[in-house]
Amino acid sequence: MPTETAKPSITPDTKVGELLRHFPALEDVLIDISPTYRALKNPVLRKTVAKIANLRQVAKVGNVPLATLIGKLRAGAGQAPSTDLAEAGATPAARPSWAEPRAVHASFDARALIEAGGHPLEQVMRDLDALAAEQVYALVTGFQPEPLIDLARHKGFEAFSVWDGADVVCTYFRRR
Helix, strand or coil, X not given: CCCCCCCCCCCCCCEHHHHHHHCCCHHHHHHHHCXXXXXXHCHHXXXXXXXXXXXXXXXXXXXXCHHHHHHHHHHHCCCCCCCXXXXXXXXXXXXXXXXXXXXXXEEEECHHHHHCCCCCHHHHHHHHHCCCCCXXXXXXXXXXXXXXXXHHHHCXXXXXXXXXXXXXXXXXXXXX
């Protein structure tokens, strides 16, 4: 007789896909926390981003304090509150001088693509690969694209996001 696998504890490093596989009802909790998370209904994003994005990244995407996100998800899953969220109170970094509209060499507004069910990853990576040293690229989305930012950083870029209203985020990238 097979035994039921224990459900994992929800932490900042929990992947969204894993969270929703073990706790499918938490999709509604996520959407209640931030309308940005409605993007999880997009099958392309669900198959790609949800597999690699952790809750720490998702909190940034939704502009939600990490402690709030984890607290609500843990409550929705019937788990005790977490006491290990010291990094959740971190203050945002100051805007670097290069992350300004006047410094942009190339840009891409990905909102329509995302709304249509697409994902900007391939386009953005091509655009970033074409940048010369010190050139600035601007990506416009309806949320902070944290997994994409992490990938770009891994490839030698620095990034900084600016929220321009409730649903417009401009993320600036520059080759280090």
